[in-house]
Amino acid sequence: MADFELMRALAQSAKTKIILLVMDGVGGLPVAPGGPTELEAAQKPNLNRLAAEGCLGQMHPVGYGITPGSGPGHLSLFGYDPLRFDIGRGVLEAFGIGVAVGPEDVAARGNFCTVDSDGRITDRRAGRIPTEASSKLVEKLAAIKIPGVEMEVRPVKEHRFVVVMRGPGLSACLTDTDPQKTGVAPLPVKVTDPKGEKTAKSFNEWIAQAGKILSNDHPANMLTLRGFSGDPRLPQFTDIFKLHPACVAVYPMYRGVAELVGMQEIPFAGDTPEDEFRAAVKVWKDFDFFFIHIKATDSRGEDGDFKAKVKVIETVDAALPTLLAAKPDVLLVTGDHSTPAKLKSHSWHPVPLLLWAPGTVRPDTETVFGERMCARGGLGTFPTPELMPLALAHAGRLAKYGA
Amino acid sequence: MADFELMRALAQSAKTKIILLVMDGVGGLPVAPGGPTELEAAQKPNLNRLAAEGCLGQMHPVGYGITPGSGPGHLSLFGYDPLRFDIGRGVLEAFGIGVAVGPEDVAARGNFCTVDSDGRITDRRAGRIPTEASSKLVEKLAAIKIPGVEMEVRPVKEHRFVVVMRGPGLSACLTDTDPQKTGVAPLPVKVTDPKGEKTAKSFNEWIAQAGKILSNDHPANMLTLRGFSGDPRLPQFTDIFKLHPACVAVYPMYRGVAELVGMQEIPFAGDTPEDEFRAAVKVWKDFDFFFIHIKATDSRGEDGDFKAKVKVIETVDAALPTLLAAKPDVLLVTGDHSTPAKLKSHSWHPVPLLLWAPGTVRPDTETVFGERMCARGGLGTFPTPELMPLALAHAGRLAKYGA
Numbered sequence: 001m002a003d004f005e006l007m008r009a010l011a012q013s014a015k016t017k018i019i020l021l022v023m024d025g026v027g028g029l030p031v032a033p034g035g036p037t038e039l040e041a042a043q044k045p046n047l048n049r050l051a052a053e054g055c056l057g058q059m060h061p062v063g064y065g066i067t068p069g070s071g072p073g074h075l076s077l078f079g080y081d082p083l084r085f086d087i088g089r090g091v092l093e094a095f096g097i098g099v100a101v102g103p104e105d106v107a108a109r110g111n112f113c114t115v116d117s118d119g120r121i122t123d124r125r126a127g128r129i130p131t132e133a134s135s136k137l138v139e140k141l142a143a144i145k146i147p148g149v150e151m152e153v154r155p156v157k158e159h160r161f162v163v164v165m166r167g168p169g170l171s172a173c174l175t176d177t178d179p180q181k182t183g184v185a186p187l188p189v190k191v192t193d194p195k196g197e198k199t200a201k202s203f204n205e206w207i208a209q210a211g212k213i214l215s216n217d218h219p220a221n222m223l224t225l226r227g228f229s230g231d232p233r234l235p236q237f238t239d240i241f242k243l244h245p246a247c248v249a250v251y252p253m254y255r256g257v258a259e260l261v262g263m264q265e266i267p268f269a270g271d272t273p274e275d276e277f278r279a280a281v282k283v284w285k286d287f288d289f290f291f292i293h294i295k296a297t298d299s300r301g302e303d304g305d306f307k308a309k310v311k312v313i314e315t316v317d318a319a320l321p322t323l324l325a326a327k328p329d330v331l332l333v334t335g336d337h338s339t340p341a342k343l344k345s346h347s348w349h350p351v352p353l354l355l356w357a358p359g360t361v362r363p364d365t366e367t368v369f370g371e372r373m374c375a376r377g378g379l380g381t382f383p384t385p386e387l388m389p390l391a392l393a394h395a396g397r398l399a400k401y402g403a
Numbered sequence: 404m405a406d407f408e409l410m411r412a413l414a415q416s417a418k419t420k421i422i423l424l425v426m427d428g429v430g431g432l433p434v435a436p437g438g439p440t441e442l443e444a445a446q447k448p449n450l451n452r453l454a455a456e457g458c459l460g461q462m463h464p465v466g467y468g469i470t471p472g473s474g475p476g477h478l479s480l481f482g483y484d485p486l487r488f489d490i491g492r493g494v495l496e497a498f499g500i501g502v503a504v505g506p507e508d509v510a511a512r513g514n515f516c517t518v519d520s521d522g523r524i525t526d527r528r529a530g531r532i533p534t535e536a537s538s539k540l541v542e543k544l545a546a547i548k549i550p551g552v553e554m555e556v557r558p559v560k561e562h563r564f565v566v567v568m569r570g571p572g573l574s575a576c577l578t579d580t581d582p583q584k585t586g587v588a589p590l591p592v593k594v595t596d597p598k599g600e601k602t603a604k605s606f607n608e609w610i611a612q613a614g615k616i617l618s619n620d621h622p623a624n625m626l627t628l629r630g631f632s633g634d635p636r637l638p639q640f641t642d643i644f645k646l647h648p649a650c651v652a653v654y655p656m657y658r659g660v661a662e663l664v665g666m667q668e669i670p671f672a673g674d675t676p677e678d679e680f681r682a683a684v685k686v687w688k689d690f691d692f693f694f695i696h697i698k699a700t701d702s703r704g705e706d707g708d709f710k711a712k713v714k715v716i717e718t719v720d721a722a723l724p725t726l727l728a729a730k731p732d733v734l735l736v737t738g739d740h741s742t743p744a745k746l747k748s749h750s751w752h753p754v755p756l757l758l759w760a761p762g763t764v765r766p767d768t769e770t771v772f773g774e775r776m777c778a779r780g781g782l783g784t785f786p787t788p789e790l791m792p793l794a795l796a797h798a799g800r801l802a803k804y805g806a
Contacts, residue, residue, distance in 0.1 A: 029765050033456065037765075062804050063406065064785060065792030066413070069805035082805065083409065092806045227806075342762075346803055348796040349765045350783075372768050372781065381783030 004240050006401070007079070007389065011242040016329035016395040018243070019280070019290045022077060023316060024070075024254075025298030025339025027351045027371060031306055038301070038309045038341060039352060040370035044317035046324070047333065047354065051369040054331075054356035057379025058371070059387065061337055067348045073336030074257045078237060078291075079388035087257065088172065088229020094162045095256025099154055101164060101231060106172045106199055109227045110153075110161040112137060112220035119185045119222075124178070125159045126220040134159060137220055144209045146202050163225065165203065171196040176226035177207065186224045203228075236262035237289075241392060246283055248276045249293035258291055274319040281326045292323075298346075301339030309341050330357040330394045332387065333369070350374075350381060357394035407643050409804070410482075410792065414645040419732035419798035421646070422683070422693045425480060426719060427473075427657075428701030428742025430754045430774060434709055441704070441712040441744060442755060443773035447720035449727070450736065450757065454772040457734075457759035460782025461774070462790065464740055470751045476739030477660045481640060481694075482791030490660065491575065491632015496565045498659025502557055504567060504634060509575045509602055512630045513556075513564040515540060515623035522588045522625075527581070528562045529623040537562060540623055547612045549605050566628065568606065574599040579629035580610065589627045606631075639665035640692075644795060649686055651679045652696035661694055677722040684729045695726075701749075704742030712744050733760040733798045735790065736772070753777075753784060760797035 028038035035041075061068040061076040062083065071092050072082030090107035094100070101107045112134055114123035135155040141163075142153050149167035156162055173193035177186045189203045203225065214221050237245050239262075247258035250271045259265060264287070268279030273294055280290045294316055300309035323331070333354040338347045352374035355361060364378025375381070379390070392398045431441035438444075464471040464479040465486065474495045475485030493510035497503070504510045515537055517526035538558040544566075545556050552570035559565055576596035580589045592606045606628065617624050640648050642665075650661035653674045662668060667690070671682030676697055683693045697719055703712035726734070736759075741752040755777035758764060767781030778784070782793070795801045 029763075034766070058783070063409070063792065064789035065794070065796035065801055066409070067796065067801065067803045069803050072805040083406070086805070089806045340765075348793075348801065371765060375767050375781035375783070376779050381785070 004235060007240050010399045010401060011392060012397055012399050013242055014395060014397045016397060017288050018330040018391050018395050019292065019323060019328045020077065021292050021333045023294045023297040023335050025301045025337055025346065026335035027338025027349050029340035029342045031342050037371045038306055039313060042310045042313040044314060046317045046320040047369045050356040051354050052367040053363065054354055054361050055364050055379050056366045056374040056377025057353045058350035058374045058381050059353055059384040060350055061384040065348045067346050068337040070253060070336060071257060074254065076384040077336055077387060078261050079385050080234065081385055085232060085234055087232050089227025090229040092253065093156060094164055096253040097154055097156055097162060098252035099152060099162055099164060103231045104170060105164050105166045106170045106228055106230050107162060107164045108225040110163050111178065111224050112159045113222050113224055114219040115222040121182045121184060121186065123219060124182060128158045129220050131155060131157050134161060137214065137217060140213050141210055144206055146206050149202050151206060170199045172228045172230040174200055174228040178224035178226045186222060232260065234260050238262050241388060243289040244287045245289040245291060246287040247291045248280050251295050254293045263291060273316045274322060277319050277322040281322060284326050298339045301341050302344055304341050304344040306341040330391050332391055353379060355379060360394045407638060410643050413802045413804060414795060415800055415802050416645055417798060417800045419800060420691050421733040421794050421798050422695065422726060422731045423480065424695050424736045426697045426700040426738050428704045428740055428749065429738035430741025430752050432743035432745045434745050440774045441709055442716060445713045445716040447717060449720045449723040450772045453759040454757050455770040457757055457764050458767050458782050459769045459777040459780025460756045461753035461777045461784050462756055462787040463753055464787040468751045470749050471740040473656060473739060474660060477657065479787040480739055480790060481664050482788050484788055488635060488637055490635050492630025493632040496559060497567055499656040500557055500559055500565060501655035502555060502565055502567060506634045507573060508567050508569045509573045509631055509633050510565060510567045511628040513566050514581065514627050515562045516625050516627055517622040518625040524585045524587060524589065526622060527585060531561045532623050534558060534560050537564060540617065540620060543616050544613050547609055549609050552605050554609060573602045575631045575633040577603055577631040581627035581629045589625060635663065637663050641665050644791060646692040647690045648692040648694060649690040650694045651682050654698050657696045666694060676719045677725060680722050680725040684725060687729050701742045704744050705747055707744050707747040709744040733794050735794055756782065758782060763797045
């Protein structure tokens with residue numbers, strides 16, 4: 001990973017500006033043997049020009065063979081070793097629906113489930129009840145009062161919900177109630193550290209009341225909680241890299257992760273790449289690092305829709321002149337992981353990277369932005385957390401190490 | 404290295420099957436400037452087809468510039484950091500001649516040597532006496548009885564032999580008796596930990612009796628022992644990777660190393676690649692990981708016989724359809740180290756790798772299996788212990804890391 005002590009020692013202020021353009025899940029696979037990947041298939045004259053002028057490479061977000069979730073994938077891009085820094089499941093789910101998790105709060109991911117007359121789980125997902133049904137149940141749960149704390153419950157999708165506990169002296173040192181199997185009752189919340197006692201007691205009280213409220217709502221007549229987590233108190237981006245970072249993202253989860261490292265969210269109207277690029281350009285003077293997140297590449301990959309993913313990449317390419325007009329000193333175009341349409345899911349394949357920095361980049365022999373080209377690009381294959389030092393260097397923001 | 408904690412957390416069962424085909428010492432060098440390496444010179448239509456469909460790379464078994472022995476080379480392929488996990492010299496030598504070293508045993512590598520009338524070593528290898536001569540001396544040594552333990556002594560080659568001590572309460576925390584120079588007497592066995600006291604005493608008794616027995620057998624009138632070692636108690640392959648591994652190997656040493664990580668030996672008749680492949684296919688249903696070891700590539704490399712090494716590779720290629728007919732999900736073809744015929748020895752050069760996994764591999768632009776092609780292959784250059792996570796990922800056997 002980026003060596004934070006080294007970064008703190010060498011990072012220096014400058015007038016240069018860096019853009020980290022993340023096409024979520026951009027890495028792909030050919031559908032037919034010998035065919036192109038999504039990125040290779042896309043008509044993208046602007047990105048290809050940047051590839052010819054710049055340098056390519058490929059990155060492993062977590063490690064060889066490891067498929068990253070969105071949290072680890074982004075922490076890695078921001079320079080944080082995702083095996084060392086962990087955003088809990090509860091916090092990430094809360095971010096995903098725009099629920100804040102403050103420094104003192106504890107969030108958990110919840111599932112509605114079905115239990116039999118003896119309280120044993122018969123369906124861990126309550127028959128995947130529709131979101132409308134779980135929204136009504138969540139409204140009922142919102143009525144529960146626990147002394148000394150405040151509770152926020154919010155539906156996510158189908159049987160999933162998020163619960164956040166707020167109050168003084170809380171701790172997320174708690175174990176899941178989801179036993180991860182049927183035939184047994186949900187587990188009580190237990191502590192992994194004595195400082196969690198009060199929080200465990202409050203959650204257990206809340207669960208007991210919830211169980212009574214839900215008892216007649218078969219198949220969603222009970223619930224489980226997991227991924228208890230609070231603010232991971234990450235070292236702050238500005239402190240490590242001496243950058244003032246802005247985040248432009250359509251989806252709440254990515255804004256949430258960016259906020260955890262100290263990026264400032266830029267509100268904007270619309271949801272196209274062009275809208276996002278305009279939003280970044282609009283605040284160009286106020287920041288020197290711009291994290292811009294494109295979600296649709298990942299969504300179309302998860303759908304298994306190769307052509308639609310290609311189209312998203314082409315839309316990004318078409319909007320690129322808006323971003324380039326602001327004259328960034330360093331432009332990084334990459335992803336947080338691969339999401340090949342062929343696999344319909346995140347994957348472990350390395351992530352293609354384009355580094356463009358007029359005047360300071362050493363060009364390689366590649367002239368097209370694609371996975372096969374990135375695999376033999378001048379930057380080689382390296383761990384994603386090393387991207388930040390590379391970006392700083394190309395922006396003239398890292399002092400020499402040693403005399 | 405493969406992060407064992409991470410592997411334990413993410414590895415999941417599946418119906419997929421992985422083959423690790425190791426051509427020992429396969430990496431080579433051109434004999435004439437601009438000429439092909441052994442692998443590049445070989446006519447190998449099957450391997451080249453797999454290279455075109457799959458992805459190439461090159462690996463460092465121990466580190467940049469480090470020439471691996473057979474023990475470290477194989478541990479590395481199995482996912483173990485060879486700098487952290489060590490199979491002692493005594494154990495490895497015992498494996499090499501098919502002598503078992505149980506969990507309670509201590510093995511040492513022995514050398515016959517020449518001492519003068521004052522007991523000082525004048526030749527550390529006793530004039531490299533022929534194997535027939537040392538075999539007779541070993542027979543004499545077999546007569547030595549030490550109270551409370553059992554001794555097994557076996558000739559290896561020329562002046563080399565192996566001795567294994569068996570009994571309760573033994574420890575390998577012992578120092579070598581070989582002073583690594585002439586003009587001084589062999590050292591007594593000393594302990595590096597008090598728990599080795601009994602073992603040291605027994606070995607010193609055995610050495611004293613051996614010295615008397617050998618006194619008239621000039622030039623082999625004394626012996627030295629080194630590399631005292633027992634079962635290294637390695638973490639088990641099945642526990643780490645959730646795989647049921649089989650080992651198909653002609654030579655005892657490789658079966659021994661495989662056994663240490665928990666692989667099951669598959670007995671078979673014959674010694675050709677075709678024989679080995681048939682043996683693997685025969686037990687196809689019972690295992691999901693097949694380590695197949697081809698020794699002759701290394702032997703011909705050590706001989707300095709470029710053409711014969713090429714021929715071995717061609718024989719492997721010709722037999723490959725037998726293996727492919729079993730329809731593996733992942734096939735890895737590589738070596739444990741390089742043994743260029745030009746150097747007649749193991750070398751530090753990175754080891755070529757072919758990863759073939761229909762449906763999940765991301766192809767690169769290379770279409771021929773050779774060192775130059777592997778150096779620019781899509782998998783890049785990486786440490787050998789990362790191969791196991793890559794294999795598991797391509798076999799659908801690793802869960803996503805983080806949400």
